[in-house]
Amino acid sequence: MTALTPAQAQAPALPSAEQTDPAKLGWMVGSPPPPDKVIRFEDGSGYRFPQLRWSFSHQRQLIPTTNVSRGVGAVSPLPRAERNDLDAVRFTPLGKTEPLTWAQAFDANYTDGIVVLHKGRVVYERYAGVFRPEGQHIAMSVTKSFFGTIGAILVAEGQLDENAVVAKYVPELQDTAFGDATIRQLLDMRTGLKYSENYADPNAEIWAHVRAGGVLPRPPGYSGPKSFYEFLQTVKKEGEHGGPFTYKTVNTDALGWVIRRVTGKGVGQNLGERIWSQLGMEQDAYFSVDSVGNEFAGGGLNTSLRDLARFGELMRNGGQAGGRQVIPKAVVDDIRKGGDRSAFGGYPTLPGWSYRNMWWVSHNAHGAFMARGVHGQAIYIDPAAEMVIARYASHPLAGNVNNDPTSLPAYHAIALHLMANPR
Amino acid sequence: MTALTPAQAQAPALPSAEQTDPAKLGWMVGSPPPPDKVIRFEDGSGYRFPQLRWSFSHQRQLIPTTNVSRGVGAVSPLPRAERNDLDAVRFTPLGKTEPLTWAQAFDANYTDGIVVLHKGRVVYERYAGVFRPEGQHIAMSVTKSFFGTIGAILVAEGQLDENAVVAKYVPELQDTAFGDATIRQLLDMRTGLKYSENYADPNAEIWAHVRAGGVLPRPPGYSGPKSFYEFLQTVKKEGEHGGPFTYKTVNTDALGWVIRRVTGKGVGQNLGERIWSQLGMEQDAYFSVDSVGNEFAGGGLNTSLRDLARFGELMRNGGQAGGRQVIPKAVVDDIRKGGDRSAFGGYPTLPGWSYRNMWWVSHNAHGAFMARGVHGQAIYIDPAAEMVIARYASHPLAGNVNNDPTSLPAYHAIALHLMANPR
Structure with a gap:
C-alpha cells in the first residue's frame, strides 16, 4: 500500500453527488420504507451523510417546529427570464488550475437547489434530489444573517442599545460569558467564549448546544441542559470581549434571547412580522424549536429557495421591496x-473579508456580501452585478472551506458574465 | 353536601371558554415561559384541558410533521360579504327550551374559529384564543373525510376495487381484522374490529393506536408498536364485517395504507396533489407523522380555517372549483x-343520519352533510341553503355529543336565516 501524499490525505475521496442522490437512494420511500431506508431522529441518522441529503429538506418530519408565516397576502412576482448560457x-476553482463550468459546479457542491437573480429576474433555477420549489430546506447559519439584520434594525429603531451589555436585557445571563458582552460584540461575534464550533470534534460545545435545543438526539440518561436558554446559562468566558472575530453560533442564540425579551415576541414571530409577511413570500418558513418553544436562532430556519432569494434581493435593493422601505436603508x-x-x-x-451584523462581507471590487451556512447554504449578493444567488446544498463536509473553492469563483464568474452579457 | 341528580352528574360544571382562553392563560408566553406555562409533548399536557386550547393550534411545535403543499400558485379568491345580522x-339547543344566539354559541362550543360561506362568499368569520387566519388547527377526524373522498376517487378512477379485500392491496394485513374486509366496508366503517374508540376509557385501543404513531407520548419502557403500520398489524377481528356502522379511527389508517400502496405516494402527498394544490389554498396544511414518515390519516391533519371552508365549498359545488371539475361529481x-x-x-x-365515504350525512330537508372531529372540529355543508360552515374548536370533552346540542341547531338556524334574508 502506497502512503498518501498530504494533499491526498487532505482530500479524502468522497462519494459523488450522483452516487448520493437522495431520490435515487430512496430514503423514506415505501409503505412502509424498508428498514435500511428509514431515517429516524432518535438514531441521529438525519445528520449523517448521505442521509442528510434527504433530511436537510425534511427537518420538520424529524423534529418539532414553529411556523414563520407568510401571512395571507398575495405572492410577490419573481419575474422569469431564464437563459441557457450560464x-x-x-x-x-480556488487552488486549482483546471477550470470547471457552472454546470459542473452544481454537483461538485452537492447542490440541492440554486437560483440566480439578475436585476430581480430569475435567470437560472435548478433543483436536484428531493428538494423542490415548494419545499423548505434548512438554512443552517444563513439563519444568523436574518437575526443579525433584525438585531441591527432594533438598534436603528432605538429598541436596543448596541453599547449596552447583554445582562441589561437578559439578567439571567449576568453570570455567564455573555453578561458583560455588548450587543455590538454579539452582533459582530467579537466575544470571548469557551465554546468550540469545531464540527470535527465530538466534544466541541456546539454539540452540547444543539443537544440542549433538541436539534440532535440526546444519549440515554442525558442530564444536561434541556433548552437553548438553559445551555446559554452554562457558557463561560474565555479571553476578553472586543477582540478578534471568532465565529460561535451561541452568540446568535444569545442575541435571539435579547430580541425575544426586548420585543416580547418569539424570534420566529419577529422574522414573520418584519420580513416574511412583508416580502410576498411564496411559502411559510419554519424553525426547529426546543422543549419550551424557543427557536434555534443560530441555525434552525428552513425556507424555500426562492424566498431565500427574495430576502437577498431585499438586501441588494437597500431594504426596499415592492416600492416600500421594508427595512432601514442605514x-x-x-x-x-x-x-x-x-x-x-x-x-x-x-482573505480580506469581514463580519458585520452576522453577514460575511467580501470587500471585493463588486462589494459582494454573503449569508453562509454549513454544508453549503448561501446567499451571495453582488451589488455591482445586480445579482443575487441563493443556494441550498448537502455537502458531505460541514465547513464551507470545502465548497468555497468551487463556489466563490463560480459566483464571481457568473457576475462578470451577466455584466458583460446583459439581456 | 347534597347528592347530585343524575342530570347534574352527567353535566359537570366545566370552566367557561372565557376562563380557559389560552391567550389569557398565557401558555408558552415568555422568554422562557414560566415553568407552569410550559406545554411539553413528553408530559402529555398538550392533550389535557385547558392546555389543549393552545396545543390544538400548535401541533407542530410538539411533534414531527409533514407538509401538505399548496404549491406555488395564486391564492383563490374567497370574496367577503360580511354581515352583522347573524x-x-x-x-x-337540543334538549333545551331556552334559546341561545349564534353569538352565544361561539363560546358555548369553545370555538377557536368559525367561518360561514353563503354562495361562496364569507358572510361571517371570527377567531378566538391563539388561533389566527394564517395559522393551522388540528382537524382531528375531519381528516377522515378527506381520505374517504380520496378513497372514493380512487374507486371511481378504477385504481381501487371497492369490492376487493384489503389484503389484495396490503398483504401485510392478511392475518389481521382488515385482511378480509372490503374497501367499501373500510370506507363506510362497517368492519368488525376489536378496537374501542371510547375516549373516556384509558385502556381503549385508540390510545395504543395514537401512541404507536407517536401522537401521544409513550410510557417509560414502552415496547409496543412503533408506527401506525405496526399497530394496524395487531388489530384483531371482533364480529363480522358488513354489519352496522361502527366508528373506529383505525379504519381510516388502514385505508391510508391502501391509498399509499396503490398510489405509491404518501397520503399527505395525495392530498396535496389532488386537493390542496388544486383549490388555491391560502396555506399549506400539515400532518403529524410517525417514526417511519407515515401520516396519521385518521386524525392528524392541520389546516387553516378558510382552507377547510374552501374544501367544504368544493363539496357543495359538486367537486367544481374555479370552473374546473377538481374531483368527480359522481x-x-x-x-x-x-x-x-x-x-x-x-x-x-x-337521529336518522348515515355514514358514507367517511362523511356524516344528515338526510334532513336541506341535504346537509358533515365532516366531524372530536372536540368540535366540523365542516357543515347545507346544499339547499348554499351554505358552508367550517369550525375549529377546543371543547373540554372529546365527544361531539357534548357540542352538537349547541352546534347542529345553530347551523340549521343560520341556514334558514340566510335563505330568508338573501343579500
Missing part, C-alpha cells in the same frame, strides 16, 4: 460596509 | 346520497 460559464448600508477587517482571520478561502 | 340569530353525489341509514345508530344527537 451552464457553460467557466471558472477556476441597516443595509452598515452591513454592506462590513466590519473591522483587521479583526478577521483564519479563513483561507475568505 | 350574531343575533336564535336557536334552541363521488360527491355518492357522499351526499349517504350510506345505509338502517346500519346507523347509537348517536343520540344524530
Whole structure:
C-alpha cells in the first residue's frame, strides 16, 4: 500500500453527488420504507451523510417546529427570464488550475437547489434530489444573517442599545460569558467564549448546544441542559470581549434571547412580522424549536429557495421591496460596509473579508456580501452585478472551506458574465 | 353536601371558554415561559384541558410533521360579504327550551374559529384564543373525510376495487381484522374490529393506536408498536364485517395504507396533489407523522380555517372549483346520497343520519352533510341553503355529543336565516 501524499490525505475521496442522490437512494420511500431506508431522529441518522441529503429538506418530519408565516397576502412576482448560457460559464476553482463550468459546479457542491437573480429576474433555477420549489430546506447559519439584520434594525429603531451589555436585557445571563458582552460584540461575534464550533470534534460545545435545543438526539440518561436558554446559562468566558472575530453560533442564540425579551415576541414571530409577511413570500418558513418553544436562532430556519432569494434581493435593493422601505436603508448600508477587517482571520478561502451584523462581507471590487451556512447554504449578493444567488446544498463536509473553492469563483464568474452579457 | 341528580352528574360544571382562553392563560408566553406555562409533548399536557386550547393550534411545535403543499400558485379568491345580522340569530339547543344566539354559541362550543360561506362568499368569520387566519388547527377526524373522498376517487378512477379485500392491496394485513374486509366496508366503517374508540376509557385501543404513531407520548419502557403500520398489524377481528356502522379511527389508517400502496405516494402527498394544490389554498396544511414518515390519516391533519371552508365549498359545488371539475361529481353525489341509514345508530344527537365515504350525512330537508372531529372540529355543508360552515374548536370533552346540542341547531338556524334574508 502506497502512503498518501498530504494533499491526498487532505482530500479524502468522497462519494459523488450522483452516487448520493437522495431520490435515487430512496430514503423514506415505501409503505412502509424498508428498514435500511428509514431515517429516524432518535438514531441521529438525519445528520449523517448521505442521509442528510434527504433530511436537510425534511427537518420538520424529524423534529418539532414553529411556523414563520407568510401571512395571507398575495405572492410577490419573481419575474422569469431564464437563459441557457450560464451552464457553460467557466471558472477556476480556488487552488486549482483546471477550470470547471457552472454546470459542473452544481454537483461538485452537492447542490440541492440554486437560483440566480439578475436585476430581480430569475435567470437560472435548478433543483436536484428531493428538494423542490415548494419545499423548505434548512438554512443552517444563513439563519444568523436574518437575526443579525433584525438585531441591527432594533438598534436603528432605538429598541436596543448596541453599547449596552447583554445582562441589561437578559439578567439571567449576568453570570455567564455573555453578561458583560455588548450587543455590538454579539452582533459582530467579537466575544470571548469557551465554546468550540469545531464540527470535527465530538466534544466541541456546539454539540452540547444543539443537544440542549433538541436539534440532535440526546444519549440515554442525558442530564444536561434541556433548552437553548438553559445551555446559554452554562457558557463561560474565555479571553476578553472586543477582540478578534471568532465565529460561535451561541452568540446568535444569545442575541435571539435579547430580541425575544426586548420585543416580547418569539424570534420566529419577529422574522414573520418584519420580513416574511412583508416580502410576498411564496411559502411559510419554519424553525426547529426546543422543549419550551424557543427557536434555534443560530441555525434552525428552513425556507424555500426562492424566498431565500427574495430576502437577498431585499438586501441588494437597500431594504426596499415592492416600492416600500421594508427595512432601514442605514441597516443595509452598515452591513454592506462590513466590519473591522483587521479583526478577521483564519479563513483561507475568505482573505480580506469581514463580519458585520452576522453577514460575511467580501470587500471585493463588486462589494459582494454573503449569508453562509454549513454544508453549503448561501446567499451571495453582488451589488455591482445586480445579482443575487441563493443556494441550498448537502455537502458531505460541514465547513464551507470545502465548497468555497468551487463556489466563490463560480459566483464571481457568473457576475462578470451577466455584466458583460446583459439581456 | 347534597347528592347530585343524575342530570347534574352527567353535566359537570366545566370552566367557561372565557376562563380557559389560552391567550389569557398565557401558555408558552415568555422568554422562557414560566415553568407552569410550559406545554411539553413528553408530559402529555398538550392533550389535557385547558392546555389543549393552545396545543390544538400548535401541533407542530410538539411533534414531527409533514407538509401538505399548496404549491406555488395564486391564492383563490374567497370574496367577503360580511354581515352583522347573524350574531343575533336564535336557536334552541337540543334538549333545551331556552334559546341561545349564534353569538352565544361561539363560546358555548369553545370555538377557536368559525367561518360561514353563503354562495361562496364569507358572510361571517371570527377567531378566538391563539388561533389566527394564517395559522393551522388540528382537524382531528375531519381528516377522515378527506381520505374517504380520496378513497372514493380512487374507486371511481378504477385504481381501487371497492369490492376487493384489503389484503389484495396490503398483504401485510392478511392475518389481521382488515385482511378480509372490503374497501367499501373500510370506507363506510362497517368492519368488525376489536378496537374501542371510547375516549373516556384509558385502556381503549385508540390510545395504543395514537401512541404507536407517536401522537401521544409513550410510557417509560414502552415496547409496543412503533408506527401506525405496526399497530394496524395487531388489530384483531371482533364480529363480522358488513354489519352496522361502527366508528373506529383505525379504519381510516388502514385505508391510508391502501391509498399509499396503490398510489405509491404518501397520503399527505395525495392530498396535496389532488386537493390542496388544486383549490388555491391560502396555506399549506400539515400532518403529524410517525417514526417511519407515515401520516396519521385518521386524525392528524392541520389546516387553516378558510382552507377547510374552501374544501367544504368544493363539496357543495359538486367537486367544481374555479370552473374546473377538481374531483368527480359522481363521488360527491355518492357522499351526499349517504350510506345505509338502517346500519346507523347509537348517536343520540344524530337521529336518522348515515355514514358514507367517511362523511356524516344528515338526510334532513336541506341535504346537509358533515365532516366531524372530536372536540368540535366540523365542516357543515347545507346544499339547499348554499351554505358552508367550517369550525375549529377546543371543547373540554372529546365527544361531539357534548357540542352538537349547541352546534347542529345553530347551523340549521343560520341556514334558514340566510335563505330568508338573501343579500
